[in-house]
Amino acid sequence: MIAIILLALAAQAAPDAPSDDRIVMLSPGGDGALCVAGRGLCLSLTGDGDARALHVAAPVSGDAAGTDLPLPAPLAAAPDIALWPHLIAVPRDDVAGQAAGSEYLAGFVTTERTGYSGGGGTGGRLHLFRLTTAPDAIGFGSEVLDVVWDSSLIIRACFSERDAKDRLGACHDEYRFIATLNPAPGDGAELPALLYRSVATAYPQTARRGEDNSGQNLTKADLSDWRDFDCSYERLLHYNPATARYEMDRPAPDCSAYTTP
Numbered sequence: 498m499i500a501i502i503l504l505a506l507a508a509q510a511a512p513d514a515p516s517d518d519r520i521v522m523l524s525p526g527g528d529g530a531l532c533v534a535g536r537g538l539c540l541s542l543t544g545d546g547d548a549r550a551l552h553v554a555a556p557v558s559g560d561a562a563g564t565d566l567p568l569p570a571p572l573a574a575a576p577d578i579a580l581w582p583h584l585i586a587v588p589r590d591d592v593a594g595q596a597a598g599s600e601y602l603a604g605f606v607t608t609e610r611t612g613y614s615g616g617g618g619t620g621g622r623l624h625l626f627r628l629t630t631a632p633d634a635i636g637f638g639s640e641v642l643d644v645v646w647d648s649s650l651i652i653r654a655c656f657s658e659r660d661a662k663d664r665l666g667a668c669h670d671e672y673r674f675i676a677t678l679n680p681a682p683g684d685g686a687e688l689p690a691l692l693y694r695s696v697a698t699a700y701p702q703t704a705r706r707g708e709d710n711s712g713q714n715l716t717k718a719d720l721s722d723w724r725d726f727d728c729s730y731e732r733l734l735h736y737n738p739a740t741a742r743y744e745m746d747r748p749a750p751d752c753s754a755y756t757t758p
Contacts, residue, residue: 520679
C-alpha cells in the first residue's frame with residue numbers, strides 16, 4: 498500500500514505536469530461539506546436515492562444559504578457516491594454579466610463493491626460535470642468525462658497449510674489501480690485540457706489475475722508490488738465540442754483485470 502501511495506504522489510507531482518490554479522483543492526468545511534479556500538464556495542451531498550442532490554453554497558456569489566441541485570440520473574442511481582475533493586476551474590471572460598471563474602468541472606466518484614469467498618473488491622469511476630455558480634445561473638451542465646479512477650481487489654490464494662507455507666504467508670493476491678488528473682498545456686478548447694495518469698500494481702510479484710496462481714513457491718523477493726507498465730499509462734484529454742465530452746488522444750488499454758471487481 499505504501500508503494501501505491503508513493504507512486505500516486507509521484508504521478509501527481511511529476512515535474513513535467515503543468516502547475517497552475519486550474520485544479521482547485523477542496524478542504525473539509527464542516528457538516529460534510531468540501532470548500533474552496535476562504536469558504537467562498539462549498540459543496541456537499543444531501544439526501545439519498547432519487548432525492549440525492551448537490552448542495553452548493555456560494556456566499557461570494559450572493560447565495561450563502563445554498564442551492565440544492567438534483568443529481569443527474571446516472572449519479573442519483575449510484576449506490577455509492579462521493580465528491581471528488583477538487584474542482585477544475587473553467588476560464589471565462591467577463592461577458593454578458595457573468596463573472597470570470599464562475600464555471601467549474603465538479604467531480605463525483607461512484608464505487609462498485611463486490612464480495613466473494615476469501616476476498617472482495619471495489620472499483621471506482623470519476624465523473625466530471627459542468628457546474629455554474631453565477632448568482633443567476635447556478636446549475637448542472639452535461640457530463641463531460643467518465644473514466645476509471647481507482648480499484649482494489651483481494652483474491653484468496655491459500656487453501657491449505659502447505660499453500661501458506663509455500664507462499665510465505667502471502668495468502669491473498671492483490672490488484673490495485675489508481676489514477677490522477679493534472680492540468681495540461683492549453684489547447685484553445687472551450688474546456689481546459691487535462692492529463693490523465695494511472696498506476697496499476699499486483700502483489701506479490703507473480704500475481705496475474707485470470708491465471709492460475711496456485712501452487713506457487715514464493716521467495717522473499719516476490720513479496721513486493723509488481724508494476725504493470727501496460728496499465729500504468731498517461732493520456733491527454735481534450736474537450737471535443739462535437740461530442741460535448743473529453744476524449745483521450747489515443748485509446749486506453751484494457752485494464753479490466755485491475756478495475757473490474
